[in-house]
Amino acid sequence: MTIPPLVNSRISILHVLVVALSMALTFSAWHFSKKQAESRIEQRFDASRDHIVGLLRDRMLKYEDALWAGVAAMESHDGDMTRAQWRTFATHLRIDEKYPGINGIGVIHFLSDQSLNTYLDQRRSEQPNFNIFPPHDHPTYMPISFIEPEEINAAAVGLDVAHELNRRTAALASRDTGDAQITGPIVLVQDAGAMPGFLFYAPFYRGGVPTELGDRQNRIDGVVYAPFVVRKLLDGLLAKDLRHTSISISDAGQTIYDEHSSAEDLHDPAPMFTEEVQLNFYGRSWTLDIRSNLAFRENNSYVQPTVILVGGIVIEALILSLLIMMARANRNAVAYADKVTEDLRIEQQKLVRSNEELERYAYAASHDLKTPIRGIGGLTEMLKEDLEDYLSSPGANPEIAMSLDLILDRVQRMTDLTNGIIEFSRVGAQSEDCSPLDLSELITSLASDFGLASHQVELNSSVNAVSVDPVGLRRVIENLVGNAVKYHEAVADLRIFITCQKTSDFLQFSVADNGPGIDQKYHDRIFEMFQTLRTGDAPESTGVGLAVVKKAVEVHGGEVKLISNIGAGARFFFQWPKDPKSDVVQGARVAA
Amino acid sequence: MNILLVEDDDVDVLLFQRALRTTGTSSSVVRAKDGVEALEILNEQNADRRVQDPYVILLDINMPRMNGHEFLKELRASEHLASSRVVVVTTSDDPRDIELAYGNYASGYVVKPGGSAEMTEVIKSLQQYWDICEHPVRPIALQAP
Numbered sequence A: 001m002t003i004p005p006l007v008n009s010r011i012s013i014l015h016v017l018v019v020a021l022s023m024a025l026t027f028s029a030w031h032f033s034k035k036q037a038e039s040r041i042e043q044r045f046d047a048s049r050d051h052i053v054g055l056l057r058d059r060m061l062k063y064e065d066a067l068w069a070g071v072a073a074m075e076s077h078d079g080d081m082t083r084a085q086w087r088t089f090a091t092h093l094r095i096d097e098k099y100p101g102i103n104g105i106g107v108i109h110f111l112s113d114q115s116l117n118t119y120l121d122q123r124r125s126e127q128p129n130f131n132i133f134p135p136h137d138h139p140t141y142m143p144i145s146f147i148e149p150e151e152i153n154a155a156a157v158g159l160d161v162a163h164e165l166n167r168r169t170a171a172l173a174s175r176d177t178g179d180a181q182i183t184g185p186i187v188l189v190q191d192a193g194a195m196p197g198f199l200f201y202a203p204f205y206r207g208g209v210p211t212e213l214g215d216r217q218n219r220i221d222g223v224v225y226a227p228f229v230v231r232k233l234l235d236g237l238l239a240k241d242l243r244h245t246s247i248s249i250s251d252a253g254q255t256i257y258d259e260h261s262s263a264e265d266l267h268d269p270a271p272m273f274t275e276e277v278q279l280n281f282y283g284r285s286w287t288l289d290i291r292s293n294l295a296f297r298e299n300n301s302y303v304q305p306t307v308i309l310v311g312g313i314v315i316e317a318l319i320l321s322l323l324i325m326m327a328r329a330n331r332n333a334v335a336y337a338d339k340v341t342e343d344l345r346i347e348q349q350k351l352v353r354s355n356e357e358l359e360r361y362a363y364a365a366s367h368d369l370k371t372p373i374r375g376i377g378g379l380t381e382m383l384k385e386d387l388e389d390y391l392s393s394p395g396a397n398p399e400i401a402m403s404l405d406l407i408l409d410r411v412q413r414m415t416d417l418t419n420g421i422i423e424f425s426r427v428g429a430q431s432e433d434c435s436p437l438d439l440s441e442l443i444t445s446l447a448s449d450f451g452l453a454s455h456q457v458e459l460n461s462s463v464n465a466v467s468v469d470p471v472g473l474r475r476v477i478e479n480l481v482g483n484a485v486k487y488h489e490a491v492a493d494l495r496i497f498i499t500c501q502k503t504s505d506f507l508q509f510s511v512a513d514n515g516p517g518i519d520q521k522y523h524d525r526i527f528e529m530f531q532t533l534r535t536g537d538a539p540e541s542t543g544v545g546l547a548v549v550k551k552a553v554e555v556h557g558g559e560v561k562l563i564s565n566i567g568a569g570a571r572f573f574f575q576w577p578k579d580p581k582s583d584v585v586q587g588a589r590v591a592a
Numbered sequence B: 001m002n003i004l005l006v007e008d009d010d011v012d013v014l015l016f017q018r019a020l021r022t023t024g025t026s027s028s029v030v031r032a033k034d035g036v037e038a039l040e041i042l043n044e045q046n047a048d049r050r051v052q053d054p055y056v057i058l059l060d061i062n063m064p065r066m067n068g069h070e071f072l073k074e075l076r077a078s079e080h081l082a083s084s085r086v087v088v089v090t091t092s093d094d095p096r097d098i099e100l101a102y103g104n105y106a107s108g109y110v111v112k113p114g115g116s117a118e119m120t121e122v123i124k125s126l127q128q129y130w131d132i133c134e135h136p137v138r139p140i141a142l143q144a145p
Helices: A013-076 A083-093 A114-125 A150-156 A164-179 A213-219 A228-236 A292-300 A304-386 A398-426 A439-449 A471-485 A545-555 B010-023 B035-042 B068-077 B095-103 B117-131
Strands: A105-109 A143-146 A196-205 A222-228 A244-249 A252-258 A275-282 A283-292 A457-461 A496-502 A506-513 A559-562 A570-577 A587-590 B004-005 B028-032 B055-058 B085-090 B106-112
Touching: A013 A105, A013 A222, A013 A228, A013 A244, A013 A275, A013 A304, A083 A105, A083 A143, A105 A283, A114 A164, A143 A150, A143 B055, A164 A196, A164 A213, A196 A213, A196 A228, A196 B106, A213 A222, A222 A244, A228 A252, A228 A545, A228 B068, A244 A275, A252 A283, A275 A457, A283 A292, A283 B095, A292 A398, A304 A398, A304 B010, A439 A457, A439 A471, A471 A506, A471 A570, A506 A545, A545 A559, B004 B035, B010 B028, B010 B117, B028 B035, B035 B068, B035 B085, B055 B068, B055 B117, B068 B085, B068 B095, B085 B117, B095 B106, B106 B117
Parallel strands: A457 A496, B004 B028, B004 B055, B055 B085, B085 B106
Antiparallel strands: A105 A143, A105 A222, A196 A222, A244 A252, A244 A283, A275 A283, A457 A587, A496 A506, A506 A570, A559 A570
16 A cells, blocks of 8 residues: 655655644544543532531531430420539530530520519519510510520520510420421520521420420420521531631521631632522521632642643654654655765766777777778788899898788787777677577687687587677687687697586576686786787787677676686686576587 | 779779770770769769779778768769669678678678788689679669669
């Protein structure tokens, strides 16, 4: 699959997919973690809320129990306890210790006009300045008879709770239901701070517990009550600084307790959670507005999702920059490789061109040299012909004939050299449309060309004919055979053995002779141009032949090697490309 | 034997004339130094030098101004000269030259001999060729080569 490239042709769609997928994973992890954290925090808030509501309920139950204890005490005294007896009861109740938040516990008697005087006598016998106040129009009197501890509640003793609607309504409801009841919001007379409060009533009856409404109304003796300042109640409930929520309470739309003020230390102007809970008890419906505060925020601020998000984004950025860097490095590398390749190509072209120029130059120069050389030769011959009579005369100077012969000899050598250069420069310029080189025909014609007897050249070949550059191969074998002939001192004894073996990659040739051999120290030099082991005067030695052989073999990727020692003949090895078409292997041993 | 010798090298001309002399060949030789001069002579633009009919052209390849191949091409393109007999005599043994020469209907291709003895043989062969030739007479009707 090829990936279509995008930016600058190097950042692929795959790269973009990797980054996008990774981004998606990061956001999912962030989202999941955030949801989990939020859910955990919400659970904490719910627990906090349930805790404070539970505490409030439990506390009210405890107070109710205290009231019922008072009721029990009153009823056990037939509704007629003295101030001292009530003090004893209240003292044993250990209000301060056991009932934090309660302002006191007291008794309210229900009186009619008939019973009023008896009651007043009785009270004043214990407390001479006892008075019922304030006056009101309601037929029933509900004075506070006792309240303990009396010191802080003195202002309440004698207060007729029937004078005021909230106090009276709850008291009557308590009478009529036989249950504990609380009043709506009031301000306690004994509270100099005039803070919102309420009274908590539990009724006691004469002659046992009545079950009917009428019965209750007839036999009501009074209520045991406890006054509360809401603030004190809540303070005792749970220290504010230990809570993670703040609370406000309202009764029938009137706020009786409020912690949601900016003056509060832990006030959170934008709370994380808020919830309203309706608390229906003791004849009232309280609305609890519960909000998380700063302590909650502090304890529940979550960083994990943010860390995940930021970490993820940082990793994405790193991956992205890594990809970009990789793409850039890749681009640079490719550009560099392209440049190097291009440089090499140009260099190679230059070399090829320069080589071709050199060969063309050598060819042209040799060609142009041919004409003047021929001219010198021709003129010398003419001179020799013209001087024939003189040269054959007895008085002739023999040096003239010798000089003319030397000129002709040098002309011949020069012709050979220029021909050699031309031949060398032609190597590699393969002529096309040549018929394959038949090896047995080749050695026959070579033997004839070099004036050898047919048995002097032997061929042992596994192929019959070679079709790859037959002209070049002929040139190579011709030169090697020519070399053998040239350097053999007694040509009649010369033997040449040519072999050709087919290997998996190429044809392996060898041309061996029984000549004088070549000293190993010359093995490299003999393949160089114009290098000859003969002295300058010896004929037919231009030093081109083996250079031509080497070049022709190397043009086809082969290599020429020589095994030879002085006096032990010479054996040249070289490789030639296989004919790609013919694969017929035939053993043949042919003598020319 | 009437010969138009197109040859830039004076020594070769000397060698050729000597060989004619040596063999005792009766001939008239007109020499042109290159293709341009040869065409001028053939087209009778040169009042002094005229080649007699019938004639054979001995043509060198490597010459200044117009070489042998160019000359041969012009010749074959000319209406009244197209069927002239041409034997190439040159130092070049390059297969490309040989191919090109025969491609332009040369009658023969001779690599210049090394010495005067060989030149004598060439002259003899040329004489034999002349003798058996049916020489066209100018003007020659245009015919497809």
